[in-house]
Structure formats: structure tokens, C-alpha cells
Amino acid sequence: RGLDEEELNDPDLPSQLATQSLRFLYRLLFLLYAEAHPELAVVPTASAEYQAGYGLDRLRDIALADLPDGAGEGHHLHTSLDVLFRLVNGRAESVGELPVEDLRADLFDPGRTPLIDGYPDEIAQNTGEKRRWVSDAALHDVLRLLLLSNPPGRGRGGKRARRGWISYANLGINQLGAVYEGLMSYTGVLTREPMVEVARGGDPSKGSWLVPERDSARYAESDIVRFTDPATGEERIRRYGAGQFAFRLSGRDRERSASYYTPEVLTQCVVRHSLAELLTEDTTAEEILSFRVCEPALGSGAFANEAINQLADAYLERRQREMEERIEAEDLPSERRKVKAWIALHRVYGVDLNATAVELAEVSMWLNVMQPSMAAPWFGLHLKRGNSLIGARRAVYNLGEAQAAKEKTWEVAPTERSLADVPPGTLPVGQVHHFLLPAKGWGSAVEVPKQVRDLVDAGRLKALKTWRKDITKALSTTQALRLTALARRVEVLWEMTLRRLRVAEAEASRRIDLWGREAQGDVGSTVSREEIEAYLAAPGSAYRRLRLVMDAWCALWFWPLTTDVTPPSLDEWLGALEGLLGKQVKDAKGTDGTLVDASSWAELETMEEVELGLAGARKVQSVVDEHEWLTVVQKVAEAQGFFHWELDFATVFARGGFDLQVGNPPWVRPTVDLN
Numbered sequence: 001r002g003l004d005e006e007e008l009n010d011p012d013l014p015s016q017l018a019t020q021s022l023r024f025l026y027r028l029l030f031l032l033y034a035e036a037h038p039e040l041a042v043v044p045t046a047s048a049e050y051q052a053g054y055g056l057d058r059l060r061d062i063a064l065a066d067l068p069d070g071a072g073e074g075h076h077l078h079t080s081l082d083v084l085f086r087l088v089n090g091r092a093e094s095v096g097e098l099p100v101e102d103l104r105a106d107l108f109d110p111g112r113t114p115l116i117d118g119y120p121d122e123i124a125q126n127t128g129e130k131r132r133w134v135s136d137a138a139l140h141d142v143l144r145l146l147l148l149s150n151p152p153g154r155g156r157g158g159k160r161a162r163r164g165w166i167s168y169a170n171l172g173i174n175q176l177g178a179v180y181e182g183l184m185s186y187t188g189v190l191t192r193e194p195m196v197e198v199a200r201g202g203d204p205s206k207g208s209w210l211v212p213e214r215d216s217a218r219y220a221e222s223d224i225v226r227f228t229d230p231a232t233g234e235e236r237i238r239r240y241g242a243g244q245f246a247f248r249l250s251g252r253d254r255e256r257s258a259s260y261y262t263p264e265v266l267t268q269c270v271v272r273h274s275l276a277e278l279l280t281e282d283t284t285a286e287e288i289l290s291f292r293v294c295e296p297a298l299g300s301g302a303f304a305n306e307a308i309n310q311l312a313d314a315y316l317e318r319r320q321r322e323m324e325e326r327i328e329a330e331d332l333p334s335e336r337r338k339v340k341a342w343i344a345l346h347r348v349y350g351v352d353l354n355a356t357a358v359e360l361a362e363v364s365m366w367l368n369v370m371q372p373s374m375a376a377p378w379f380g381l382h383l384k385r386g387n388s389l390i391g392a393r394r395a396v397y398n399l400g401e402a403q404a405a406k407e408k409t410w411e412v413a414p415t416e417r418s419l420a421d422v423p424p425g426t427l428p429v430g431q432v433h434h435f436l437l438p439a440k441g442w443g444s445a446v447e448v449p450k451q452v453r454d455l456v457d458a459g460r461l462k463a464l465k466t467w468r469k470d471i472t473k474a475l476s477t478t479q480a481l482r483l484t485a486l487a488r489r490v491e492v493l494w495e496m497t498l499r500r501l502r503v504a505e506a507e508a509s510r511r512i513d514l515w516g517r518e519a520q521g522d523v524g525s526t527v528s529r530e531e532i533e534a535y536l537a538a539p540g541s542a543y544r545r546l547r548l549v550m551d552a553w554c555a556l557w558f559w560p561l562t563t564d565v566t567p568p569s570l571d572e573w574l575g576a577l578e579g580l581l582g583k584q585v586k587d588a589k590g591t592d593g594t595l596v597d598a599s600s601w602a603e604l605e606t607m608e609e610v611e612l613g614l615a616g617a618r619k620v621q622s623v624v625d626e627h628e629w630l631t632v633v634q635k636v637a638e639a640q641g642f643f644h645w646e647l648d649f650a651t652v653f654a655r656g657g658f659d660l661q662v663g664n665p666p667w668v669r670p671t672v673d674l675n
Helices: 013-035 048-053 056-064 076-088 093-097 121-127 136-147 173-183 213-218 251-257 264-278 302-323 332-347 355-369 399-404 458-471 477-508 529-537 542-558 570-581 593-597 601-614 620-626 629-640
Strands: 186-190 195-198 209-212 226-228 235-237 245-249 293-295 348-352 383-385 395-398 431-433
Touching (some): 013 056, 013 076, 048 056, 076 136, 195 213, 209 213, 293 302, 302 348, 332 355, 355 383, 431 477, 542 570, 542 601, 542 629, 570 620
Antiparallel strands (some): 186 245, 226 235, 395 431
């Protein structure tokens, strides 16, 4: 409630509301789990004050009872939950009076759920925004579904069935994965008129549709979706009034997103057999702690969490054998949690195209490694949103040799130059990164089937074909020289990014003393999470400039047939790249002394600013304003989520890459025709 007309007409509103509702649900699930595990001391469940005034457990009796007449329009429940969320997020005034762990994290940030919570008071005071509240009637239904088992009905003799309490002591990745599988399969819409849900045979489990209620008579009664009213136990037609939020299952959305939950028995089996290829009899416990693990299609993080569990067990098992000493049985769960937390924070990576999936994976990993005195973990450097299959890489062409042999670079595969074998700044002169050169696949939309081409403006399609032909013409001598110079600039920016990420990794690390391992020194962090996030998001940073160039190269493969913007000529392409990356500084051989000497975050920040200035790199927005095609690039890149592994995970690839990639087998059932 409280949305204005502009917000209601926002086409992205349904998806935003669905995502924010999911975040709100995760908060409740997380705290229910924390309260069910008092031994973790995350929330002060032993405190009478917490139990009486803050905890979720006190809401069970409210959920069990029916709301009094007229009480549903209030917002007592939301106000109460808001106080709890502020308490654990360190925003409540009384936080100093209760022993609550530092849970300040994106999960509990009210700014992440503005459609539900409105805006924090400090923002509302400055902007005039108003708080928003969910009605007691709506939250009462949510709490009943979360806290009480068995929907009300009639038992023997017509008596109303009793409801039991749901235990969250065993909530974990499996349950969160089931939530993910279910909710990622749904689509939210705001209805413009009264609607009725229909599905084949009235069963919405494989997808359903919304039709205007005025047209519902055209459908068979058996295809009208019905549900059991949780309050009365009666069967009712699934109706939505005008302006209501409808959340329904869409089978195609689920198929397109590949949001299929993997059972625990499969994750255990896949990880166990994968580790069997990695671990040998000679593998030491310390070597296990050096392994970098990645789940390239993250989902709920089921495989990443299982790898954490099995690697932690392998470390403790081998370390006990090496030391010829055994951990006391009562201490084993605690020591195991410490190892799991250390591995999760320092050695596990993941990528998923769905940003909500990345959030869920963060929550599931947090639940998996939660322990006393542990502040909220931050996985921002390791868990990323992106398409793990599409992106640029560190591969090059020898431009001089290609021109001498009269080869067309886009018709042959580039040569890989790994960060480990050829560190940034050491690439031989004359070798040019593949993402600086035009590609045969640019403008691939012209290859769409005839049925689709007939739907597109013929003039626009012809213009794209002509551009595609022109952009892949032979390079002039001047263009080749400009590309060679740009390759040197790429190397400089890549080295700056790698150094920044190395410092960020070190500053974001946590001291966790592990059994059988010498205690690590605690030097304290001098760079905050906020500073690291600000750098990663800053358009003018070396990282973001290089990323935009890679995004642009990928986006030109996906150039849309629906835009009136013209893609760049080769000279326009080179001009934009020179504006973003800068031009090679005369007499500079690779990197200069300023770059070599800089090591701290502050020194690197100064060095980056000076270096980009000397190279004449322009403000990114001015380059975008001058080259309109870059605005299309940014939109395409945001939608496609291109992921550039050796840039985003530069620190990993600088050491040789991941030791283990683990994930879901293909969800499509293969078919075999022996004939």
C-alpha cells in the first residue's frame, strides 16, 4: 500500500515485488533457524526480554488465533517484525542492551525491500518518502503458513483439525533449494481487471494462465483453478481483483531459467566423485585449504555447500591423522563449523544469471557455516551475477603475423594467454586481445529464421547486414597500430584491476583459527566492505572500464533488431575504446614505476587516478554520450549478464584457475536413437 500511479504503471513492478517479497521471506526463515539453534548464540533466545519483545517465537500464539474483526487493516505485525529486523541489523536503539551478533547484511537492509518496508526513517526524512506497511491480515496468513502445520479442516466427527508447530531446527540448503525451485518458477503480474486462473484440468502445477473473469465462461469448468480456503476449508475459484498481485506458476519460465532444484543425494554423489579425482593419499590437510572451488550455475548453492562440507571433513580427517591426535567428540561439531566457515569465506566461488539465486546462495551458505561470535559473512567478491557461458577471455591474435599471412583474424581461433603463464603487463608487443577486434558473430541477428525476419523492418535488417560486412574488412595500417596500442592499455588496466582485487581479498578475509593449524595473525582491516563495493561499482575504475569494453564486444553479437541506433564503424569502435582505456603513454614499456611501487589500497587508488589521467582516459559518461551505441551495449549487457571469468575472478586465474568446478548435470533428459 502507498504506491503512486507512476510506480503502479512500472512494467518491472511485479518482478521487483516478487524479489523483495522473497527477501522478506528469507529474513523470517533465517531468524526462525537462528532461534531454533540457541547453541549458535546468533540471537539471545535465553533472554526473557528478547523472548517477550522481539523474537519470532512469541508470534506463534498470534498466528494460531484468528484475528479479531477489523484488526486485519492494522500493521502491528509488520511493526513488530520491523523492530526485530532493526535489532539484528544493528539499527535499533536497544541493540546495546541485548547480546546480538553483528548481522548487518544485505538480507536485513530495509533499503533492499522498499516496496514492502518503504524507506528507512533517515532516508524518509531527507527525501519525503513514506514508510509502507503490510497489513496484519496479509502477514497473519504468512505467519500461519510458516509456523503452523496442517491447514485447518475437519477431522473425525466433523471437529476442526488441530494444527502443530513447524520446527526449523533442520532448515538448510535442501529446504531453501525447494523454495528457490518453487518461486523461481512463478511469474508475478498486476491485474488490470478481475481475472480468473485457468490450467489444463484445473491443475496449475505445470503452468497456468490468467483470463478476464468476463471471459471465464468460455472455459470448461474442469479447467478453472480452485483452491482450499485456509480459513474455512472450503473450495473456491482462484480469482484476482483489479489491481491485485497475481503470482502464478509458469512452466516455460522455469524451463528457460533452468531453475531445477538438485536433491541432496545427487549433490553428495557428484561432489564425492569429483573430489575423488582431486584428493590423493598424498594430499595434505593444508593443501585442501588451498583448493579453489566454483559452482558455475549457482542456483541455491547446493553443490558449493556440499563441497564446503566434504572439504571440511577431509581437512579434519587428514589433519588428525597427520598429528596423530583426535578431536573430542563434543568438540567436533564446533571445529567442523569453523573449517566450513573458513572455506566458504575464502575458497568458494559461484556465478548465476539470476541475481535472486545469488542472494539465496549467500543465505544458504550463511546458514551452513553459522556459528557463535561470527559476524555476517560477505561473499561479494566470490558470488557473482552473470552468464557463466558468455563473455570475453584473455586470448590474443598476433596481428602482425596475421596481416603478413593475409589471414582474417575472425576466421581463426585466438591463442589463450592465461594470467598465470603471462601475467598482465608482460604480453608481447604485437599481440592483440580478441575482444578488441571485430568478430564474425557481430550482428548475428541477421541470421534469424525467415519467419522472424518477416516481422522485422526490412530496411533495418538490410542496414545491419551491410554494417556486418563493412566492419570485418581488412584493417588499415593505422587501425592496426591503434589496436596494438589499445592492447597495451588493456594490459595496464588488467594489472591495476588484479592488484586491487588482491588487496580487496586480503582486506575482506576473516581470522578463523582452525584445529591443528597455527593461529593466523590478526592485522585488522584498513579497507571497508563499502569501499571495495564502491570501487567495483565505480564506472571510472580500471575494472569497470575494462569490463565495459568486454561487454561491448559481446553485446555486438546480440545487437537488437528493434533499435534505431546504428552500431559503430571500426573507427568509431576504436575511438570509443581509446576514450575508455586511454592511449599508450609514449616511451612507456608496459607499466611504469608508479604501478610497480603501489601496493596498499590508498596507493593503488592514487596510482590508478594518475595513470588514467596521463593516458588521457576520458570520463566514461562523456564517452557514452558521444557514442550512442554504447547505451544499447549497456542495456544488452545488463539483460544478458555477460561474465568475464579472468577479469571478475582475476586473483583465481592469476594462480592458475579453479581446482574444482562442480555443478548440476544437464536438466534436459537426453534421447538416444541408435538407428
